[in-house]
Amino acid sequence: MSDTVESVIVAIDGPSGTGKSSTSKAVAAKLGLSYLDTGAQYRAITWWMIDNGVDVGDPAAVADAAGKPVIVSGTDPSHPTITVDGVDVSGPIRTQEVTSKVSAVSAVPEIRARITDLQRSIAATAPHGIVVEGRDIGTTVLPDADLKIFLTASPEARAARRAGEIKGADVAATREALVRRDAADSSRKTSPLAKADDAVEVDTTDLTLQQVIECVVTFVEEKRAATR
Ligand SMILES: Nc1ncnc2c1ncn2[C@@H]1O[C@H](COP(=O)(O)OP(=O)(O)OP(=O)(O)O)[C@@H](O)[C@H]1O
Numbered sequence: 001m002s003d004t005v006e007s008v009i010v011a012i013d014g015p016s017g018t019g020k021s022s023t024s025k026a027v028a029a030k031l032g033l034s035y036l037d038t039g040a041q042y043r044a045i046t047w048w049m050i051d052n053g054v055d056v057g058d059p060a061a062v063a064d065a066a067g068k069p070v071i072v073s074g075t076d077p078s079h080p081t082i083t084v085d086g087v088d089v090s091g092p093i094r095t096q097e098v099t100s101k102v103s104a105v106s107a108v109p110e111i112r113a114r115i116t117d118l119q120r121s122i123a124a125t126a127p128h129g130i131v132v133e134g135r136d137i138g139t140t141v142l143p144d145a146d147l148k149i150f151l152t153a154s155p156e157a158r159a160a161r162r163a164g165e166i167k168g169a170d171v172a173a174t175r176e177a178l179v180r181r182d183a184a185d186s187s188r189k190t191s192p193l194a195k196a197d198d199a200v201e202v203d204t205t206d207l208t209l210q211q212v213i214e215c216v217v218t219f220v221e222e223k224r225a226a227t228r
């Protein structure tokens with residue numbers, strides 16, 4: 001990538017299954033930017049709590065342990081990585097147990113403060129800019145991002161996408177689980193899932209992944225052209 005291209009910070013938020021990870025990775029790879037999956041960080045700290053016998057239903061116990069695990073995120077969009085205390089947890093953080101407990105852990109203010117600091121330092125040191133995806137990036141983590149996107153899609157479309165990843169998955173149960181997780185993430189007190197006032201909303205229900213990627217790449221290019 002040329003050093004003459006300006007650095008750009010892109011925040012992509014939205015509920016589960018709207019295409020944040022797939023879109024963010026592809027946009028970052030295409031534009032030579034770094035990529036940060038903030039959901040993976042919350043999953044990693046949740047995995048550590050479970051592995052260390054912390055009761056994730058007890059916010060005080062989770063808060064007490066919040067500073068203990070060392071979480072490291074690799075930001076190459078073609079090979080994102082996540083380790084906890086040096087252990088690769090990219091597989092274990094995707095289990096059903098972690099998915100069902102991550103909203104309780106991510107609602108604890110001490111957890112959010114720790115992970116938000118980490119996210120800001122990663123974004124600040126990305127050499128050519130970064131695409132950061134999550135739930136509160138545009139509202140809280142990077143409120144001065146150059147571009148903010150909020151992806152949405154109907155619960156039916158999101159459930160069909162997610163169920164399509166697992167052979168024999170029940171679409172109705174998948175829909176119920178993701179709606180429940182979105183409700184928990186949207187109703188917590190500290191930096192809930194929300195669209196920033198200055199975010200561009202993109203409804204992906206009837207768009208292919210390729211169309212969403214092209215749409216976001218166009219927004220980034222327009223933003224860069226406007227600031228030249
Ligand atoms: N526009 C689209 N059309 C069809 N399938 C899509 C689209 N966008 C994403 N997908 C597929 O939907 C699934 C979920 O996408 P992805 O993991 O990117 O969503 P997400 O918003 O990051 O979800 P989560 O927040 O739960 O991690 C993936 O299998 C992905 O390939």
Ligand SMILES: Nc1ccn([C@@H]2O[C@H](COP(=O)(O)O)[C@@H](O)[C@H]2O)c(=O)n1
Nearest residue numbers: 038039040042102103106134135136185
């Ligand atoms: N900025 C963020 C990102 C994620 N979370 C929490 O992590 C969970 C897992 O996220 P995925 O994107 O991997 O599905 C999510 O349900 C939130 O509880 C968050 O709080 N803030």
